[in-house]
Amino acid sequence: MKAVRVNNISKAYKGKLALEDISFEVEKGELFGIIGPDGAGKTTLFRIMTTLILADEGEAKVDDYDVVKDYKLIRERVGYMPGRFSLYQDLTVIENLDFFASLFNTTVEENYDLIKDIYKQIEPFKDRRAGALSGGMKQKLALSCALIHKPSVLFLDEPTTGVDPVSRKEFWHMLKNLQKQGITIVVSTPYMDEANLCNRIALINNGEFLDIDSPQNLIKKFPKKLYSVEGDNMPKLLKTLRANDNIETCFSFGDCCHITLNNETKDNDYKEIQPSIEDYFIRLSK
Amino acid sequence: MDEVIVVRNLTKRFGAFTAVDDISFEVKKGEIFGFLGANGAGKTTVIRMLCGLSKPSSGNALVGGFDIRHQSEKIKANIGYMSQRFSLYEDLKVWENIKLFAGIYGMKKKDIAIKTDILLEELGFESQKETLVSALPLGWKQKLAFSVAIFHNPKVVFLDEPTGGVDPVVRRQFWELIYKTAEKGITVFVTTHYMDEAEYCDRISIMVDGRIEALDTPRALKEKFSSDSIDDIFYQLARNAKRKED
Known part of the structure; x- marks a missing residue:
């Protein structure tokens, strides 16, 4: 079983093509990067894979479930961290985490092991409202919330955009640790230097995949x-x-x-x- | 008079928190000055003060010869500003954005009309004059936003992460606009998270926890830190930061 299988996906907004005939697969346990500039179509692709919007053509599957027919099942088993901070600003750190856990019929305690390394960095501020957190802390909270139900596939849309080089390195270190715990990760970024940290990458520009392969193989081409x-x-x-x-x-x-x-x-x-x-x-x- | 920015013991406190801690430096006319630092190091607070938007707690700075404490209106007429987050109005056409910002910067109507056509020609944007900014690709938007920020021929232009998310080819074209601007004698004060771009600056500073921990030409810094990349030097300095938060 593949973690993600996308076949010939196309999507247009008001007649303007955002994605054109995209196909790729992500293996179980893989760290897969989608690399390209803003406006290339990365977010559209993430929204299709996470069942938030419909493609005009083609099909997509996550853990063998169809994004259209089985959208409810997919929503239960994936974690999604959108590019824009989407937690409740007027709830505290711990309230946000509890809320997301309860949406998935679980508790923070049950999956604490998974988020421990990330969450403990913001735990000292657990009673602070999310809106009052700094950029770096918001990012860690959003990742904790996306992980709290132990998803099988984690979708991260530009988690490091606008983040300084040191924090970016730390974030990728966290992703590597999550991968070791068996979670499949699909991550997008405009930073080309992050490509080398992925098992395989797709290069995307103007709604099209330019190539897909391991970073080592790509540069040989x-x-x-x-x-x-x-x-x-x-x-x-x-x-x-x-x-x-x-x-x-x-x-x-x-x-x-x-x-x-x-x-x-x-x-x-x-x-x-x-x-x-x-x-x-x-x-x-x- | 060669110095367009002079910063002396500039400090900004918010309550008990010292966001900017006694920094001093100068930037010359026509210089490209890279202002680096981790998130939360205090860069934005410094830029806000230098643009006359926020008063220092102590210390002072001159921008274009004007005092940031008492002459903030004069400063605003002599600087340009562009950031990744805020640049142009999406629901206005290309020429409408130019007209609006040029007006805000105090240019005369007649000058605006003439200079608009020259600018569009320089950028190769003549055919896009009537296009809504929302319909432009990001790279074009950023180039246009930059051109608008220097349209009134300011002494200094502040660029806050101007190339974030921009594709690699356009990012390099953007830097060529920066070189041209500096050649015209406009000082460029730029922040970036791309460490290769730090190498394109005449001098760079690296801010950590509200203080400037390093300031020199990229070459001199690499010699001083016995390193072959600015990325590595940044990492050496910034990973020891106590505060990583805004």
Whole structure:
């Protein structure tokens, strides 16, 4: 049994295609990433998988249940953390958690083990209203609430957007721990560097999947030799490189530029490097 | 007079909590200054003070030569501001947004009309003049929002996470707009969570728990911390933060 099976899903809003013919599968216990910029269609796809909206075409299954026919069964067994904070702002931390537990006929005590590592970080503030929490604490509370009924599949829509690099690392550490406890995780992000922490990823842009594979395999598919050129002044470096007819593409990456050549020449001075997921995404999305 | 922002012992307390703790620095004309820090480090509080929206508890700052304590109206006319969360009105057309913001920044009607056409041409947006902003792709919106923020030729433009969620190609195009702006002599004060973008700044500062723990060119910081990436330096400094919360 696959945790998620999506076949030929399409969805349009007012005639504008948000998703076009999306198909993929997620294995049980997998950490699967859907990576792409805002507006690519990530949230639409999450809402279809969590039975909140209907696709125009195609079908989707979660734990072999159909998102249309069996929507009630799916809602019982998945956890969903939307991109926008959706807990009750005027309830306290513990009231929110109790409320979500009771919706699923369970108690906080029953599944405390699962949320312990995350929840204990906000437990000192358990009597504070959710609306008065900081961004990082809200995120931890939302994740605790999404986990409280021990879901078999956890859907996280952009949990790290706008979060600083240190907190992002911590969040991914939490996800890795949840995965070890047997929960399948489907997570979306606009941060390309997070791709490497997933077992497999789908790259999404303009409503289409550009490719699906493990991060290691994806970068092997980069079709050209990639070189890195360093320079002190990025605008000047870009100008110089663009003036060179043999340079096919040129994109800034931190303190250097990544380039590909039209014609590979012997003994060029450039340093060959391993492509990253971001290099591959740029290549595919052009 | 080369310094467009001068910050001296700037402090902001909310009750017993010191959000910004005695920071001092300068930013030069035409400089791209990266203002980094973890969530809750106090970045937003500093930006609010520098924009004249909030008064310091102690210390002071000059922005464009104006005092943030007593000349906040003068400051507002001499800065531009753009953030990821608030940029343009979705239900207004492209030209209506330009007109509205230019008016708010105090530009004359005649100048607005002429400059609008020049701007749209520069951005390659001529055909989108009558388009509702809600119908534009995110990357375009961000480019337009940035152009609107510098439309009145301010001395400084504050960019609060301008590229969050933007696709990798457009993110780089956005930075080219930043370079062009700095070349024109406008100072760019920018926050970002993308550490590769920190490398594109002339100088960066890293804020931890209300204080500036590091400030220099990306190259000098990497030498000082014996590290090959800003990401790593950020992690070294910010993981020891006591407060991670806003």
